[in-house]
Amino acid sequence: MKLTEKAWGIFEQCIADYHQTDSVNAKIQNPYDSSSFEHLLYRKNWIDTVQWHLEDIIREPKINPEEALRIKRWIDQSNQERTDTVEYIDSWFLNRYKNVSLLPNAKINTESPAWAMDRFSILALKIYHMKEEAERDDASAEHQAKSAEKLHVLYEQKQDLSTAIEELLADLASGYKKMKVYKQMKMYNDEELNPVLYKKK
Structure with missing residues (x-):
């Protein structure tokens, strides 16, 4: 089985598991061994799924400002966890290809495998929710048709x-491309790098 096929199956499983309760407060029940690659993929998609719904909630026009701030903080924390998990996934890939002999003209890709998987995970969510819109009983025929058209494009994007x-x-396995990973070095959560935070000290 191709790695992308395995990953997609895990993403679909995770999204289905989340929607058993459809609650951002539900606790993750990761079914995979904590040391496994599958565990990382499930964790990554769970973070994405919860954040997807937090982004919906915070756009409620009449949301209480205090609640909006609480959710914004939650989203910030989620973004950090997402980044950390992507970097764990890249560590897995680095270990996988560490013994590959690079070709003399080995190239660097514009993004690492894990950041490509990040987009793949979010695409799984887009497809799940666009499919919901295309099949909504309480939506107009026009809405369903437009959603179905967008869903077709998303499926094409999945294939690509x-x-x-x-x-x-x-390319990484053959040495045609080499892995080179840079930490994201996000500054806004770091009390030593965010001037709003360190000036408060």
Whole structure:
């Protein structure tokens, strides 16, 4: 089985698990061994799924300002957890390809495999929710048709992205491309780097 096929299956499983309760307060029940690659993929998609729904909630026009601030803080924390998990996934890929002999003209890709998987995870959410819109009983025929058209494009994007990821992995395995990962070094959560925070000290 291709890695993208395995990842997609895990993403779909995670999204379905979340929607058993459809609550941002639900606790993750990761079914995979904590040391496994599958565990990281499930964790990554759970973070994305919860954040997807937080982004919906915070756009409620009449939301209480205090509640909006609480959710904004939650989203900030989620973004940090998402980044951390992507970097764990890249560490897995780095270990996987550490013994590959690079070709003399080995190239660097514009994004790492894990950040490509990040987009793949979010695409799974887009497809799930666009499919919901295309099948909504209480929506107009026009709304359903427009959603179905967008869903078709998303499926095409899934095919293209999975192909691109598999090609990248093949290039890394053959030494045609090399892995080089930079930490995101996000500054806004760091009390030593965010001037609003360190000036308060």
